[in-house]
Amino acid sequence: MRTFELVDAMLPGDGQFPPASHVGVHGHLRGRLRQLGGDALVERLDEAMRDLDVAGIEREHPDLFARIRAVVFITYYEMPEVQEVIRALGFRYNATPLPRGYPMGRFAEADRPTHGRGHYVATGDVRRVDLSGLDFLGGKNG
Amino acid sequence: MAERRHADVLVIGAGATGAIASLVLGEAGLDVVCLEQGGWVQPDDHPHYSPDWEWQRQQRWNANINARHGDGDYPVETNSSNVLMWNAIGGSTNVYGAIWPRYRPSDFKKGVEHGLAPDWPITYEDVAPYYERADRLVGVSGLEGNPAMPPHGPYPTPQLPLRRSSRRLIEAFDRLGWHWWPLPAGVISEDYDGRPACNGCNNCSAGCARGSMSKFSLSVWPKALAAGVELRPYAQVERIEKGRDGLATGAVYVDRMTGQRHEQTADVVVLAGNGVGSPWLLLASDNLANGSDQVGRNLLHHTLTSVDIWVDEQVDTHMGYVGSLLGMEFAETDTSRGFVNGFNFNCATGGHAGWQSLGILSQRAAPWGADHHRWFRERFDRGIGVFAIGDDLPSPTNRITLSDTARDDLGRPAPALFYEPGENDRRMMRFQLERLEEIARACNAVDYQLNDYCDEKGVYRTPAWHLLGTCRMGADPEHSVVNGVNQSWDVPNLYIVDGSTFATGGVVNPTPTVCALALRAAENLRDQFRERRKATKASVA
DSSP: OOHHHHHHHHSOOOSSSOOGGGGTTHHHHHHHHHHHHHHHHHHHHHHHHHHOOHHHHHHHOHHHHHHHHHHHHHHHHHSHHHHHHHHHTTOOOOSSSTTTOOOOOOOOGGGSOOOOOOOOOOGGGOOOOOOTTOTTTTSTTO | OEEOOOEEEEEEOOSHHHHHHHHHHHHTTOOEEEEOSSOOOOGGGSGGGSTTHHHHTTTTTOSBHHHHOOTTOOOOEESSOEEBOOOSTTGGGGSOOOBOOOOOGGGGBHHHHTSSSOBOSSOHHHHHHHHHHHHHHHOOBOOSOOTTSOOOOOOSBOOOOOOHHHHHHHHHHHHHTOOOEEOOBSBOSSOBTTBOOOOOOOOTBTBOSSSSBOOHHHHTHHHHHHTTOEEETTEEEEEEEEOTTSOEEEEEEEETTTOOEEEEEEEEEEEOOHHHHHHHHHHHTTSTTOTTSOTTOSOBOOEEEEEEEEOSSOOOTTSSOSEEEEEOTTOSOOGGGSSSSOEEEEEEOOOOHHHHHHOTTTOOOOOOSTHHHHHHHHHTTOEEEEEEEEOOOOOTTSEEEEEEEEEOTTSOEEEEEEOOOOHHHHHHHHHHHHHHHHHHHHTTOSEEEEEOOBOTTOOBOOEEOOOBOTTOBOSSTTTOSBOTTSBBSSSTTEEEOSGGGOSSOOSSOSHHHHHHHHHHHHHHHHHTHHHHTTOOGGGOO
């Protein structure tokens, strides 16, 4: 299995979302894995791809797979083409968190809670509680 | 070794508490030098403006000190915890959540309440005025009138707006008949003190590049510098020195830019290194201030569990400040639940597309393959997160020691952290998970995933933001490290002002209380400075 085949198996696209390799995710995989775990992690990737498909890597090397998945998913959603699809689906979605942000307006006074629930024990009202039902106490942490 | 000018006060650590102490003492006209092993984190250093912002949170903006290996960091050997902190000017306020609730009166009275944790030597009422003043200094938003807390005045800026995720949770809490309240935050909802209001970018877990979430390098440090405090970045303190009279004389540090070793002397030393760094430095300084054998012990992280909830409508998951509501229904002890102490719900919803696809709190990732894109259409922007955070009992075996094997870049033994929840903590976490499941069901969740933060072997691997208890405050020198004004029992001109001095952990995020106590301690030192600079052990009470 080659790198572009791996990322496309994970994120194949569906007509609206592009396959991962079409937006260049495979070009980032080794470099970002190296940032996570050095050359040893890249060597593990290469070795795994020689013998296994994605399901096999997930099954036999779950820790490696988790890191591959983190790189592939995060990298995919960084891509402008993918973010354009997110916006086309009707979501507000900025290319970067700042500078625009997502201004949310002001707190509405109508949202002030009126339930009246909640209590606290005042300093002078703190009393010894009955521990007789907690028979585990006496060991570690009590 | 080069010697620097003698100072009135040496502050070690430029995080939240070091900043506050420096400001108070500097404004009093004292000659204050602050040593910080990290550097400045500029607004543009944050990843918020970069296309790879989500990736950077895995890397250079990873809050886990052992994953990040940043400029000012040191290794922390740990049996279990993911040790989250930031070493730079502003400390962990560079990368925290700024959830800003206060402790409760009973948090200070656990000795009376059950005796499985100590009373603090101070009460809620001693701290309350400092909460309000620290809030004004830091810049906080919130809504007064919470019936689950003692009354207090208004917050400096109004409550942040509710999001759709908040409304969905409010419906759930109302169905359950449980308390909820809009979350106070160390985030300003309108322009304040020269900083702009939050614009809801939702990248809060990588800090705040704008300073809307109070980043102390932007909120407190400018004032401290204007007051004349000398701040020396990249100054890694090696040890605190003590004279024959038992008083601290200053500290030896290495300038990380030049490699040169210096000695900074002072009349008073203020230690502000956090719940790992402060005990580490004391232990590495020939077991300084440890006549009680409590330095490093009683590490508190809080009990932590969470749930990811997915609902059938868009709820602004990736928009707005991450925090939304508090739930204090179970905050007080009720032994009929099968444990002592209580917990709080923090409703925290956030994360952009990549993080949502990886499972924000529960790590339950979206499927790969053909189903992934269907998942995205059905789940993106429909996720809600809720944490339960509770008061873990102190244990002397949960502690910071000096590592036998790991070394920092000066070749010193690194701190070693051991943490394991006790039976009371585990019972509480099981109860929390049951309640979190009730919240998910009351939300009419289409799906949910609980997270107990245990690995496949059952080892609790908490994301340990909260590093408390390791230089505990107390009423006597046999059982505590500092007194009620944060003064060392053993070394009277040494103050410890960070979260390590907490006697108990409370049920909420500690930073507001950390700040209030630092302000209180610094003002006490300021007001008593003439006496404290020549204090004797017998004078500590």
